[in-house]
Amino acid sequence: MMTMNKTLIGLLLAGAAWMLAPALSYAQAAPAASAPAAAPASDRPGPNDYTSKGADTCLGCHDEEGASYSGSALFKTKHAQRGDKRAPFGPGGLQCEACHGPGAAHAAKGSKKKLTINSFKADSFMSVEQRNRACLTCHEGTSRTGWHASTHERAEVACTDCHKIHHPQGDAVLAKTRESEVCFTCHKQQRADFHKTSSHPVRQGKMACSDCHSPHGSTVQGMLAKPTLNQTCYTCHADKRGPVLWEHAPVAEDCSLCHTPHGSVRAAMLNKSPPLLCQQCHSSAGHPSVPRTGAALPANGGTGAIFVIAGSCTNCHTQVHGSNHPSGAKLMR
Numbered sequence: 001m002m003t004m005n006k007t008l009i010g011l012l013l014a015g016a017a018w019m020l021a022p023a024l025s026y027a028q029a030a031p032a033a034s035a036p037a038a039a040p041a042s043d044r045p046g047p048n049d050y051t052s053k054g055a056d057t058c059l060g061c062h063d064e065e066g067a068s069y070s071g072s073a074l075f076k077t078k079h080a081q082r083g084d085k086r087a088p089f090g091p092g093g094l095q096c097e098a099c100h101g102p103g104a105a106h107a108a109k110g111s112k113k114k115l116t117i118n119s120f121k122a123d124s125f126m127s128v129e130q131r132n133r134a135c136l137t138c139h140e141g142t143s144r145t146g147w148h149a150s151t152h153e154r155a156e157v158a159c160t161d162c163h164k165i166h167h168p169q170g171d172a173v174l175a176k177t178r179e180s181e182v183c184f185t186c187h188k189q190q191r192a193d194f195h196k197t198s199s200h201p202v203r204q205g206k207m208a209c210s211d212c213h214s215p216h217g218s219t220v221q222g223m224l225a226k227p228t229l230n231q232t233c234y235t236c237h238a239d240k241r242g243p244v245l246w247e248h249a250p251v252a253e254d255c256s257l258c259h260t261p262h263g264s265v266r267a268a269m270l271n272k273s274p275p276l277l278c279q280q281c282h283s284s285a286g287h288p289s290v291p292r293t294g295a296a297l298p299a300n301g302g303t304g305a306i307f308v309i310a311g312s313c314t315n316c317h318t319q320v321h322g323s324n325h326p327s328g329a330k331l332m333r
């Protein structure tokens with residue numbers, strides 16, 4: 001909360017928040033002198049560009065409209081909080097126009113509706129950057145600090161490609177069980193991966209893309225939520241973190257040397273099946289012989305080939321992630 005307040009105040013002082021600039025003059029009756037020209041004055045709307053009655057004007061024409069817009073849905077969200085000074089409907093707030101921008105011209109009868117107001121739609125006359133700025137005016141802080149470095153920003157994804165502000169069914173992307181539906185609208189390959197026989201239970205609603213990814217961007221490759229890939233995995237698979245007595249080098253290095261993160265047709269989301277998986281790094285030639293006693297005694301007495309023919313290396317080397325057994329050096333117990 002504090003962070004956001006500070007950010008907001010900072011933005012107001014800097015005058016970077018062109019949309020909020022009039023709010024400042026209304027709320028504090030202060031001259032706009034404290035808002036130096038971050039944008040040319042002509043770009044910044046004046047008080048007369050806004051409707052005089054705010055939401056009441058808009059709601060006169062826009063009541064319940066059905067499929068994608070619902071006035072009452074908006075009033076159930078945090079944006080409609082009347083006690084919150086930072087919120088569009090808080091004291092001195094610009095209400096609908098805090099997001100949609102100045103609407104006097106649009107609200108005038110007989111105006112060319114489509115070209116006068118920020119609809120947040122892809123076919124809008126406004127660029128993605130302009131549409132996002134309406135949101136970032138208030139939301140630059142906290143988890144969006146990575147936004148300007150994100151793949152999503154660079155790919156011109158809009159805030160409102162993911163967020164629905166007054167949809168009758170609410171903002172699906174904020175619900176863990178529905179988030180992936182939203183992501184899958186663009187990420188078809190990942191949708192297919194999560195349908196494979198071995199996959200993380202995202203489709204089942206038990207986890208979400210945002211358990212591993214920062215949707216607003218991060219400095220980590222793949223917009224991962226944690227500083228490294230392995231740390232991302234350890235948040236849930238703490239048992240694989242170690243330290244172990246006998247480490248298996250690739251495990252500590254990078255889980256994705258053996259696993260796909262989303263899903264695979266192979267068991268345990270492996271990216272290849274053993275023995276091929278193991279043979280990417282280990283030569284099967286000259287596999288050391290095994291003791292001539294014991295259950296694992298190979299029929300031919302221990303030449304290399306049998307280990308591959310026997311199928312899975314993991315039949316014997318069960319501790320692929322490392323071993324804590326005093327004699328587990330060969331990852332067999």
Ligand code: HEC
Nearest residue numbers: 051057058061096097100103106107109113114117118119
């Ligand atoms: C006099 C009636 C009237 C008033 C007042 C009015 N609107 Fe509209 N608005 C319309 C009509 C009609 C459309 C549909 C125009 C179209 O689709 O071409 C529309 C469309 C819109 C759209 C969608 C634009 C698009 O490109 O799809 C938005 C967003 C919108 N209005 C917001 C507002 C806001 C915010 C206010 C208050 C500042 C407001 N309207 C006031 C009549 C009104």
Ligand code: HEC
Nearest residue numbers: 055058062068069079088096099120160163164165166167
């Ligand atoms: C917090 C930002 C925000 C506020 C406040 C807000 N809207 Fe919107 N509005 C949006 C976004 C974003 C969309 C695009 C569709 C969506 O994401 O739900 C939208 C879409 C619309 C549409 C077009 C719906 C369509 O599909 O044609 C209308 C009309 C509209 N808003 C009217 C209003 C009115 C009236 C108010 C005030 C009562 C209001 N909005 C307040 C963000 C906002």
Ligand code: HEC
Nearest residue numbers: 078079084086087088098099134135137138159160163165
């Ligand atoms: C006038 C300032 C303002 C504008 C403009 C604004 N928001 Fe917000 N938004 C807020 C405040 C305040 C909250 C509540 C924060 C809290 O309580 O932690 C909020 C909350 C949210 C939340 C969280 C909702 C929840 O239920 O937890 C989302 C998502 C969001 N805004 C997205 C957007 C998007 C997308 C836009 C642009 C279409 C936008 N906001 C425009 C002020 C604003």
Ligand code: HEC
Nearest residue numbers: 132135136139143147152157158159162173174179210215
């Ligand atoms: C790729 C989809 C996506 C895009 C694009 C996106 N968001 Fe979000 N947003 C999410 C998801 C998922 C959550 C909930 C999980 C989380 O917080 O990481 C969220 C949460 C939020 C929240 C509430 C929680 C918080 O972090 O404070 C706000 C506010 C918000 N987003 C604002 C924005 C704004 C502003 C933009 C545009 C600059 C934006 N989002 C773009 C997916 C997205």
Ligand code: HEC
Nearest residue numbers: 151155157161162182183185186209210213215221222223
């Ligand atoms: C409107 C379309 C759209 C939506 C919705 C969307 N994305 Fe993306 N996403 C993209 C585009 C475009 C890229 C960049 C090109 C690519 O890698 O496919 C991208 C890239 C990514 C990347 C790769 C980042 C990198 O740096 O390699 C991740 C991770 C990602 N998105 C996660 C998500 C998640 C999680 C959601 C849902 C919360 C989501 N996306 C929703 C369009 C979208």
Ligand code: HEC
Nearest residue numbers: 180183184187190200202208209211212213221222229261
């Ligand atoms: C268990 C953690 C996890 C979950 C859950 C997850 N991802 Fe990923 N995702 C990763 C990792 C790890 C990478 C690889 C990052 C790298 O490039 O090093 C990745 C990469 C990506 C990429 C970049 C292209 C690619 O496939 O390498 C996209 C796009 C993506 N994820 C989207 C999604 C979407 C959409 C969801 C939810 C439906 C999702 N992810 C869920 C861990 C996860």
Ligand code: HEC
Nearest residue numbers: 198199201207211212232233235236255259261267268269
């Ligand atoms: C948010 C928690 C979470 C994160 C983060 C996470 N996982 Fe998982 N993982 C799970 C859950 C839940 C299961 C399913 C367990 C079950 O079904 O019993 C699972 C299962 C697995 C499986 C076994 C799949 C199977 O079919 O047997 C592997 C392998 C795996 N995860 C690897 C990873 C890797 C690699 C990462 C990092 C890229 C990662 N996980 C990150 C929660 C997580």
Ligand code: HEC
Nearest residue numbers: 230233234237240250251252254255257258259268314320
């Ligand atoms: C050298 C290859 C390799 C690496 C690297 C690797 N794994 Fe595995 N992992 C496997 C194999 C093989 C299996 C299947 C084991 C079996 O068949 O008994 C497996 C199974 C799993 C399982 C499901 C069974 C279990 O033990 O819980 C999880 C979860 C898992 N790995 C997580 C991880 C995580 C997290 C990392 C990174 C810290 C990682 N793995 C790194 C090879 C690897």
Ligand code: HEC
Nearest residue numbers: 248249250257274277278280281313314317320329330331
């Ligand atoms: C990405 C490369 C890589 C993959 C894949 C891989 N390993 Fe390893 N493995 C290594 C490295 C590196 C070492 C450490 C070698 C050393 O210390 O001399 C090692 C060590 C071992 C050891 C202990 C060797 C010793 O001398 O102590 C065994 C046993 C082993 N791996 C089995 C497997 C099995 C079984 C698989 C398949 C499930 C596998 N490895 C997959 C790279 C890999």
Ligand code: HEC
Nearest residue numbers: 275278279282284288289290296307308310312313316330
């Ligand atoms: C029938 C059981 C068995 C199978 C199957 C098996 N191994 Fe082994 N492996 C052993 C034994 C026993 C040792 C230890 C020999 C020793 O201590 O000198 C060993 C040692 C190793 C070592 C360490 C080499 C060294 O110089 O100490 C590696 C690496 C290894 N195995 C990899 C593999 C790979 C890769 C596969 C699959 C292609 C595989 N093993 C299949 C039993 C097996």
